[in-house]
Amino acid sequence: MTKNLSIILLFLFCSTLLNAQSKRPNILIINIDDMGWKDAGFMGSKFYETPVIDALVKQGVVFTNGYAAASNCAPSRACLLTGLWPTRHGIYTVGTSARGNSRDRKLIPVKNIETLDPRFKILPQVLKENGYATCIAGKWHMSDDPLQYGFDVNIGGSHAGSPGSYYPPYKNVKLEGPNTKYLPDLIVDKTVDYLKSLKNDKPFFLYYASYAVHTPIQKVDSLMYKFANKGDEGQTNKAYATMVNNEDRNIGVLVKALEEKGVLENTFIIFTSDNGGLNGVTHQHPLRAGKGSYFEGGTRVPLAFIWKDKIKPGKTSDLPVTNLDFYPTLMDVAGITNYPQVDGESVYNYLLTQKAGETLIDRPLYWYFPIYLEGGNKETNDPIFRTRPGETIRKGDWKLHHYFEDNSVQLYNLKTDLGEKFNLAAKKADKVKELMTLMQIWKSKTYAPPVTDLNKDYIRTDK
Template sequence: MRLFLIYLFLLGYHLAVGQPPRTARPNIVLIVADDLGWKDVGFMGSPFYETPHLDRLARQGMRFTSAYAAAANCAPSRASLLSGQYGPRHGIYTVANADRGDAKTRKLIPVKNNETLPDSVYTLAEALRDAGYRTASVGKWHLGKSPVSQGFTYSIAGDERGMNKHVSPYGISSLPDGPPGEYLTDRLSTEAVKFLDQANDQPFFLYLPYYAVHTPLQAPAELVKKYQNKAKTAGQQDGTYAAMIESLDRNVGRILEKLDALGLTNNTMVIFTSDNGGIRSISRQDPLRAGKGSYYEGGVRVPLVVRWPGTVAAGTVSSTPVINLDFYPTLLDILKRPKPRQPLDGISILPLLKGGKLPDRPLYWHFPIYLEAYNPQLDGGRDPLFRTRPGSTIRLGDWKLHEYFEDNGLELYNLKTDLGEQHNVASANGAVVKKLHALLKKWRAQQAAFVPTELNPAYRAN
């Protein structure tokens, strides 16, 4: 018996070497890819893209198959993630102007878009800073001039712009250029590792929003060559895009390896996700319909993994719908911090992370704007001219209802039997339509959401 106890002691010591004891305040690493589609990673079933580090992360934590962004493109999704609020509260609906596309094809006058997250918003970073965390933003910001005014005590490579190029010289005001040809994804990881190397007894929040895999498509030449010589698959065959994804994966691997080397893995929650769906003409997310900028599933359903050793069981998969609005209240719940005075529109998914369940709840999207088509033949939108026309969407259970303001159109899909949203069953399910439409209108009233009604004088019906 004595020998057995010694064995257990030595085994426990061996497992814990280099890993300090878990505390009530875990470190947090939130990695956000840019325009990475739901099926653009191996752990979600891509047969073409190679993501061994992300696949390992998924095996070590919980993988979500029904995770959503709160918006279908960059800035509004990030604004919602950091504020914990739906778009009507912060007013950021798109990138730049909301009246995109040919004026003659827009029936309504859209809402004026806000491009800056107001300083009055108490962000997730501010909440964690006030809870005693060192906070860092390394990468894309796209919500104003700098993350520093929004709770980040350390910031690099983030400003008001969405994208420029992926090789040095970058032209990013808050990121000194590297040697000519240096790859931006590599550089951001190097800067993130520098921040991690400063880890001490104070917990940290590292927000790492990569610019990859946003266009322009640029990647290291040796990786591009590799995929040019690899057998292609239907809908996923662009070698440069594949190389960008592998580079992203390698750099996520660098972050995970640094956490291991510093003995921080066991007391660090790692969240990996994307800000919105991918561009369908570059990479299809079949069976999901459409892509970035659309509120069909391909535009808002995203990959999501959460790893937190000792709390999140390794190798688990959840099909429960969650949304990036949930990150803020979840982290407050973990830290047992009070909610801020401002509304938070998500919920804590901590019970789900611990192996429990969440109550059924509706998820909403509101987009009183226009986004022109990328590729009329390949986008998969409602019509070939736009990825998005003004409207709202609700998902509750397996049902998803789309409402369009121009023609009062309603589309109903059962995602359990029709994940690709190909068969509008509104006419056969009147009671469901009535229930979801009532919830949607009530929610818009609660949010004081702008619904466009003013006719556009430049519109030409034909």
């Protein structure tokens, strides 16, 4: 009798545990590649068509001051997954930090790390340890194999930052499928198959990181008719518009799969992009510049949080939030208290109450980029580089840029000058001193590597 009672109690305990696990919220991060701040209808675009995304974000809160912690793919993704500033993990760019011609680089940049150190316990690892099924669908970019970093299932992720082609053969993206399938469509199909295979006795974490809308810009022929006679404020690339619209359609397929499985209402969703849109492909007016730049067009991104019956729908917030904040926020969502120290701040309570404490309101946001990135343009006021070694800080309405080559400083009031056109550094010396002091303290605390060594190959062009 005692043995039977023990078996019954064990059964009840296991049933209770499984039931508790199944009720924990599922987590979905939608991280679009290179989608600019103004590349969706809900952010003001009248050219790109994103009805599914627009409807989805209306069910939650949209952050108009959403940021990536870096202005291009690899470092931004490393920040999102580790919750740490680039000064911690050492991924500052894609490939080498010495981009462009050596003769144009006055300083020797810090060496870039291209593979995320496995000593960092990233988001999926902690979730997996706490009972979550984990899947990455699409772009990984941190190493050769995401399965070594806490993912149970990998759908097309590798070290590749973009496919050789969106049409088969995809070249550097290894994924089997029909020989006519557009790559993002194949990824979402396999993602739906994955969701269907899951049992409802445990929560899941899905990191949906489509390769789109990154280059190569390859149109979706069936959607071209929609944009034949459209264009708006510099957004005129019709092939790119079909890629945006197709990604919207794929998100619709994903949402439908969640609905049919009966788990959408219990899924916490983050919608964002990994960095600003690529200048020359899309346009972020009134923001200045784009991907690879540390002006607002390079780091400000579309951002929304959705959680049915928990987050009030139809809200908009101007609170500055960064993808560093995802990690601690999701720990709160999942009810996990034991996880590594991170640099981001949880916005969990704010999402539920719409009330922000001083920690969130007053905190500075930092960007450190001890590297060079070629591709300058008129928006960066630099014909050679999108990025030269430097750092930026935003606190309140104020944003300061400091560049190491010439020790120059730019100061902008984003409330009155969102386009960063009017440098107030000469008029606001006290504000410059305040922000530079904060940045110096932060660099010391995070062991930011200095960029001071001169490059012997450098040839001055201002003689």
